[in-house]
Amino acid sequence: xxxxxxxxxxxxxxxxxxxxxxxxxxxxxxxxxxxxxxxxxxxxxxxxxxxxxxxxxxxxxxxxxxxxxxxxxxxxxxxxxxxxxxxxxxxxxxxxxxxxxxxxxxxxxxxxxxxxxxxxxxxxxxxxxxxxxxxxxxxxxxxxxxxxxxxxxxxxxxxxxxxxxxxxxxxxxxxxxxxxxxxxxxxxxxxxxxxxxxxxxxxxxxxxxxxxxxxxxxxxxxxxxxxxxxxxxxxxxxxxxxxxxxxxxxxxxxxxxxxxxxxxxxxxxxxxxxxxxxxxxxxxxxxxxxxxxxxxxxxxxxxxxxxxxxxxxxxxxxxxxxxxxxxxxxxxxxxxxxxxxxxxxxxxxxxxxxxxxxxxxxxxxx
Amino acid sequence: xxxxxxxxxxxxxxxxxxxxxxxxxxxxxxxxxxxxxxxxxxxxxxxxxxxxxxxxxxxxxxxxxxxxxxxxxxxxxxxxxxxxxxxxxxxxxxxxxxxxxxxxxxxxxxxxxxxxxxxxxxxxxxxxxxxxxxxxxxxxxxxxxxxxxxxxxxxxxxxxxxxxxxxxxxxxxxxxxxxxxxxxxxxxxxxxxxxxxxxxxxxxxxxxxxxxxxxxxxxxxxxxxxxxxxxxxxxxxxxxxxxxxxxxxxxxxxxxxxxxxxxxxxxxxxxxxxxxxxxxxxxxxxxxxxxxxxxxxxxxxxxxxxxxxxxxxxxxxxxxxxxxxxxxxxxxxxxxxxxxxxxxxxxxxxxxxxxxxxxxxxxxxxxxxxxxxxxxxxxxxxxxxxxxxxxxxxxxxxxxxxxxxxxxxxxxxxxxxxxxxxxxxxxxxxxxxxxxxxxxxxxxxxxxxxxxxxxxxxxxxxxxxxxxxxxxxxxxxxxxxxxxxxxxxxxxxxxxxxxxxxxxxxxxxxxxxxxxxxxxxxxxxxxxxxxxxxxxxxxxxxxxxxxxxxxxxxxxxxxxxxxxxxxxxxxxxxxxxxxxxxxxxxxxxxxxxxxxxxxxxxxxxxxxxxxxxxxxxxxxxxxxxxxxx
Numbered sequence: 001x002x003x004x005x006x007x008x009x010x011x012x013x014x015x016x017x018x019x020x021x022x023x024x025x026x027x028x029x030x031x032x033x034x035x036x037x038x039x040x041x042x043x044x045x046x047x048x049x050x051x052x053x054x055x056x057x058x059x060x061x062x063x064x065x066x067x068x069x070x071x072x073x074x075x076x077x078x079x080x081x082x083x084x085x086x087x088x089x090x091x092x093x094x095x096x097x098x099x100x101x102x103x104x105x106x107x108x109x110x111x112x113x114x115x116x117x118x119x120x121x122x123x124x125x126x127x128x129x130x131x132x133x134x135x136x137x138x139x140x141x142x143x144x145x146x147x148x149x150x151x152x153x154x155x156x157x158x159x160x161x162x163x164x165x166x167x168x169x170x171x172x173x174x175x176x177x178x179x180x181x182x183x184x185x186x187x188x189x190x191x192x193x194x195x196x197x198x199x200x201x202x203x204x205x206x207x208x209x210x211x212x213x214x215x216x217x218x219x220x221x222x223x224x225x226x227x228x229x230x231x232x233x234x235x236x237x238x239x240x241x242x243x244x245x246x247x248x249x250x251x252x253x254x255x256x257x258x259x260x261x262x263x264x265x266x267x268x269x270x271x272x273x274x275x276x277x278x279x280x281x282x283x284x285x286x287x288x289x290x291x292x293x294x295x296x297x298x299x300x301x302x303x304x305x306x307x308x309x310x311x312x313x314x315x316x317x318x319x320x321x322x323x324x325x326x327x328x329x330x331x332x333x334x335x336x337x338x339x340x341x342x343x344x345x346x347x348x349x350x351x352x353x354x355x356x357x358x359x360x361x362x363x364x365x366x
Numbered sequence: 367x368x369x370x371x372x373x374x375x376x377x378x379x380x381x382x383x384x385x386x387x388x389x390x391x392x393x394x395x396x397x398x399x400x401x402x403x404x405x406x407x408x409x410x411x412x413x414x415x416x417x418x419x420x421x422x423x424x425x426x427x428x429x430x431x432x433x434x435x436x437x438x439x440x441x442x443x444x445x446x447x448x449x450x451x452x453x454x455x456x457x458x459x460x461x462x463x464x465x466x467x468x469x470x471x472x473x474x475x476x477x478x479x480x481x482x483x484x485x486x487x488x489x490x491x492x493x494x495x496x497x498x499x500x501x502x503x504x505x506x507x508x509x510x511x512x513x514x515x516x517x518x519x520x521x522x523x524x525x526x527x528x529x530x531x532x533x534x535x536x537x538x539x540x541x542x543x544x545x546x547x548x549x550x551x552x553x554x555x556x557x558x559x560x561x562x563x564x565x566x567x568x569x570x571x572x573x574x575x576x577x578x579x580x581x582x583x584x585x586x587x588x589x590x591x592x593x594x595x596x597x598x599x600x601x602x603x604x605x606x607x608x609x610x611x612x613x614x615x616x617x618x619x620x621x622x623x624x625x626x627x628x629x630x631x632x633x634x635x636x637x638x639x640x641x642x643x644x645x646x647x648x649x650x651x652x653x654x655x656x657x658x659x660x661x662x663x664x665x666x667x668x669x670x671x672x673x674x675x676x677x678x679x680x681x682x683x684x685x686x687x688x689x690x691x692x693x694x695x696x697x698x699x700x701x702x703x704x705x706x707x708x709x710x711x712x713x714x715x716x717x718x719x720x721x722x723x724x725x726x727x728x729x730x731x732x733x734x735x736x737x738x739x740x741x742x743x744x745x746x747x748x749x750x751x752x753x754x755x756x757x758x759x760x761x762x763x764x765x766x767x768x769x770x771x772x773x774x775x776x777x778x779x780x781x782x783x784x785x786x787x788x789x790x791x792x793x794x795x796x797x798x799x800x801x802x803x804x805x806x807x808x809x810x811x812x813x814x815x816x817x818x819x820x821x822x823x824x825x826x827x828x829x830x831x832x833x834x835x836x837x838x839x840x841x842x843x844x845x846x847x848x849x850x851x852x853x854x855x856x857x858x859x860x861x862x863x864x865x866x867x868x869x870x871x872x873x874x875x876x877x878x879x880x881x882x883x884x885x886x887x888x889x890x891x892x893x894x895x896x897x898x899x900x901x902x903x904x905x906x907x908x909x910x911x912x913x914x915x916x917x918x919x920x921x922x923x924x925x926x927x928x929x930x931x932x933x934x935x936x937x938x939x940x941x942x943x944x945x946x947x948x949x950x951x952x953x954x955x956x957x958x959x960x961x962x963x964x965x966x967x968x969x970x971x972x973x974x975x976x977x978x979x980x981x982x983x984x985x986x987x988x989x990x991x992x993x994x995x
Contacts, residue, residue: 027880058861058867059861059862059873059874059877060859060862060864060865060873061861061864061865061870061873064864064868064870064911065861065864066863069419070419071911074507075510075545075898075899076899076902076907076910076912077510078507079910079911080910081507082505082507083512083910086499089503127408127418128408128418129408129410129417129418129503130410130595130599138617138618141618142618155719172382173647190652194652194653196657197653198656201656201660202659202660204659208660208662209653209656209657209660209662210649210650210656210657210662211619211647211648211657211662212618212619212620212621213616213619213621215400215619215621215623215645215647215662216398216400216623216643216645218614218616236566239570248623310650310652311650311652312650313647313648313649313650313651313653315619315620315648323406342676343478365386
C-alpha cells in the first residue's frame with residue numbers, strides 16, 4: 001500500500017486504468033489500421049491483376065490500331081516492319097502473366113532492370129507517346145483545382161440549406177427548396193450546362209463559354225488565379241447547382257430524423273437556445289450518415305467530371321480517362337484506375353475511422 | 367496568231383504576278399485569329415508523324431516547319447520549293463537506282479538566326495532513322511527508301527550510304543531500285559531541316575567521309591533519351607523554320623500561341639504571312655458555335671453534316687462571319703469482302719448497289735451538303751476534273767432499281783427457294799459449287815446440292831450514324847426483302863470490326879474465319895494517290911492485311927501498280943489514262959459501294975480575308991495567304 005490517501009489512490013487507480021485502456025485502445029486502433037493496410041495491399045493486387053487481364057482480353061491489336069491511319073501511306077514492307085517493331089515495343093508477343101509481372105514490377109524487364117508500378121513507373125501512354133506520369137499532372141491539377149472549389153461551394157450551401165429546410169419542415173420555404181432540389185437533381189448536368197452557357201455566356205456575356213484561360217495570355221501569380229477562376233466560374237456554378245439537390249435532401253433527411261429524437265426534446269425542455277439545440281445536439285448526431293457522403297466528396301476531388309470537362313473544354317481527369325479508353329491507351333487508363341483504387345480503399349478506411357471520431361458508440365472492437 | 371495569244375497570256379500572267387505581289391505587299395502585318403480545334407493538342411512538336419499523328423499537332427507542325435525542298439501546292443501537286451531549293455536534279459543510275467541532288471538556298475536561317483545548311487537537311491533523315499531513335503520509338507521509315515538505309519537503321523553501318531553531304535549547301539539522296547520508277551518520285555528528294563543544336567546539342571554535326579553521311583557525336587540511348595524527349599516537347603525557344611514560331615504552349619489549358627517568324631523567307635511561291643498571331647484552342651462540338659458568336663474562337667475548320675453546316679450558315683446569315691466550302695477527298699462506303707458467301711458474286715454486289723438509293727442516302731446523311739461518287743476518287747482531284755467527261759460516259763452509276771437488282775440475281779442463278787424448288791418469295795438461294803460454298807455458315811444441303819442463301823452478314827461499328835441510316839434505307843428496305851435478300855446487322859466496336867476485316871488471328875482464332883461480307887467504313891485520299899498493293903494477289907501480302915476486299919483481279923492489281931510504278935513523273939497523261947482505266951475497272955467490279963462524299967465548310971470571322979482552303983490545302987497553308995482587316 002502506498003502512502004497516498006485512499007481517494008487519491010482510487011483516483012490514481014482509475015487514471016492508470018483509463019490510461020491503460022486508452023493505450024490499449026490506441027494499440028488496437030494501430031493494429032486495426034495496420035490490418036486494413038494489409039487488406040488494402042491485398043485488394044489492390046487482386047484488382048490490378050483483374051484489371052490488367054480484363055484490358056488485355058479486349059480483342060484488339062494496339063499495334064494495328066496505331067498504324068491504321070497511316071496504312072495507305074506505307075508500302076507493305078514499311079508497314080510490316082513498323083508493325084513488328086511496334087508489337088515488340090509494346091511487348092504484345094509476351095505471355096500475359098509475364099506482361100503483368102513486368103507492368104507491376106514483380107518481374108524484370110527484358111534488359112534485366114526492374115521498372116514497374118511498384119518501382120514508380122506508371123507505364124507508357126501509347127497515345128501520347130510519353131510516360132503516363134508526364135501525362136497526368138496537368139489534368140490532375142485542373143481537376144483538383146475545380147473540385148476543391150466546387151466541393152467547398154456545394155457544402156457551404158447545402159449543409160445550411162439542408163438544416164434550415166429540416167427545421168422549417170413543411171413550410172413554403174421547405175417546399176420551394178424541395179422543388180428546386182428535385183429539378184436540380186433530375187435534370188442531366190449536360191442540359192444544365194447548356195442552359196447556363198446560353199444565359200450567362202451567350203446572352204448576358206458574363207462568363208466565357210469554354211476554355212481555361214484567356215487565349216494568348218501567359219499570366220502568373222494572382223492574375224493567373226483570377227483569370228483561371230473567371231474561366232472556371234461557370235463550370236463551378238453548374239457543378240455546384242447540379243450537386244445541390246442530392247446533398248440538401250440528404251442533410252435534410254438526416255436532420256429531420258435527428259430532430260425527432262428524445263435528446264432533442266430533452267435539450268429543448270432544459271431551456272437551451274434553439275441554435276444550440278439544432279447545431280450542438282441535432283446536427284452533431286445527424287453528421288454520421290452525412291459524413292460518409294462528405295468524405296466521399298472530398299475523395300472525389302481527384303475524379304473529373306466527363307460531361308462538364310467536355311462541355312466546357314476543360315483539360316481534366318474525366319476527359320483524360322474517356323480519351324484514354326477511346327484511344328485504347330490502356331496503360332494510361334490502368335494507371336488511373338490503380339490510382340483511384342488506392343484512393344477509394346484509403347477513403348473507405350478514413351470513412352470508417354471518422355465514424356469513431358464522430359460517434360463515440362462506434363469503436364474498434366476489443 | 368498563236369504567238370500573239372501566247373504573248374498576251376504571258377503578259378497577263380506577269381501582270382497578275384505583279385498584281386499579286388503588290389496585293390501581298392499592301393496587307394499590313396497584324397491581327398490575331400483563334401483557331402478552334404476539334405482535336406486536342408498533344409504538345410509533341412517533332413518533325414512529321416515520327417511519334418504521334420494527331421491532326422492538330424500536324425497542323426501546328428506545318429505552321430512551324432515549311433522549309434521542305436519539295437512541297438505540295440494548293441492543287442495537291444508536288445512542286446520544288448523555290449524558296450529553299452536552288453536546284454533539284456536527278457540521274458538514273460546503271461544499277462536501277464536514282465540519285466536526286468538538291469542544292470539548297472544559301473540565305474536560309476532558322477527562327478533563331480542560325481544559318482541552315484545541307485547538314486541540317488540531312489540531319490532529319492539521319493537522326494530519325496538512327497538505331498538509337500528507333501529504340502526510342504521513332505516511326506520513321508525513310509531508311510527503306512534510300513540505298514544503305516537498312517544497314518544504317520540496324521547499326522551495321524555508321525554512315526547512310528544513300529545520303530550524301532556534297533558540300534555545305536548540297537545533299538544527294540539515292541533511291542533504291544525497288545521503289546522506281548514512281549510517278550511521285552519527286553517526293554523522294556524532299557527533306558526538311560532540323561536544328562541539330564536543339565535536338566542533339568552544340569557538339570553534334572553531320573559529316574561525310576565519302577561512304578555516306580553520318581552524325582558526329584555520342585549517339586548512345588542513355589546519352590540521348592532525355593535530350594530527345596525534351597526536344598520533342600520543347601515549346602518556348604523552339605528552333606524551327608516556317609511561317610510561324612511557337613511562342614508558348616500551355617499544357618494545362620491545351621492552348622498554343624504562334625506568331626509570325628520575321629526570318630521566314632516565304633512559301634514556295636514567296637508568300638509570307640500577314641496574320642500576326644494564331645492561337646489554337648480546343649473547341650467542343652456542343653459549344654463551339656456559342657464560342658464563335660462570343661468571339662472566343664474565330665475559325666472552325668472543315669465542318670460537315672447537316673446540323674453543323676446549318677448552324678454555321680445561320681451564324682453567317684446573322685452577319686460578321688464568312689465561310690469557304692470544299693469537297694472532301696474521300697467518301698463513306700460499304701465495303702465487300704469478295705472471296706466468300708454471296709458477296710463473292712459480282713451480280714450480288716451490283717444488286718446491293720441497285721437497292722440503295724445513294725443520292726437520297728447522301729442527301730439525308732450530309733443534310734444536303736454532300737454528293738455521291740461512283741469510284742475511289744474525290745471530286746477535288748485533278749485526275750477527276752481532267753477525266754470527268756470520260757468517266758461520266760464509262761462509269762455505271764447503279765441507279766436505284768428493284769427490277770435491275772432482281773434481273774441481276776436471276777441471271778446469276780439466285781433462283782431457288784429453301785427447298786431447292788424455284789424461288790417464289792422470301793429468301794433466295796443459289797446452287798453453288800464446293801469451291802464457292804467454302805465454309806459459309808448459312809449454306810444448306812438439299813439432296814446432293816449445296817444451296818447458299820442470300821444472307822449478307824454486315825459488320826458495323828457501334829454508335830455510328832451511317833449504320834443507323836443504312837438500317838433504314840438498306841437492311842430494312844422492303845425492296846431488299848422482296849428481291850430475296852436478308853441483310854443482318856452485327857454491331858461491334860471499331861477495333862473488333864478491324865479484326866474481322868483483316869482476319870487477324872493474332873487476337874483470336876475466330877477473326878481468322880471469313881464471317882462478314884459487308885462493312886461500312888470511310889476512306890480519305892492523300893495528294894499522293896497511290897493504290898498500289900491494295901489489290902495484291904500475293905498471299906503473303908494478303909496475310910499482312912493488304913487487299914482487305916479479298917478481290918483477286920489481275921487487271922485491277924496491274925492497273926493499281928502501273929499507275930504509280932509504271933509511269934515516270936514527267937508523264938501525267940499516261941498516269942491519267944491508267945487512273946481512268948483503274949476507276950472504270952473498280953466501278954465494274956464494285957468491291958465497295960460509295961455512299962457519300964461530304965462538302966466541308968470552314969467558318970471564320972469576316973475580318974479575315976483571302977482565306978481559301980481545300981482538301982489538300984489546310985489551315986496551315988491557307989492562313990499564310992490571308993490577312994486581317
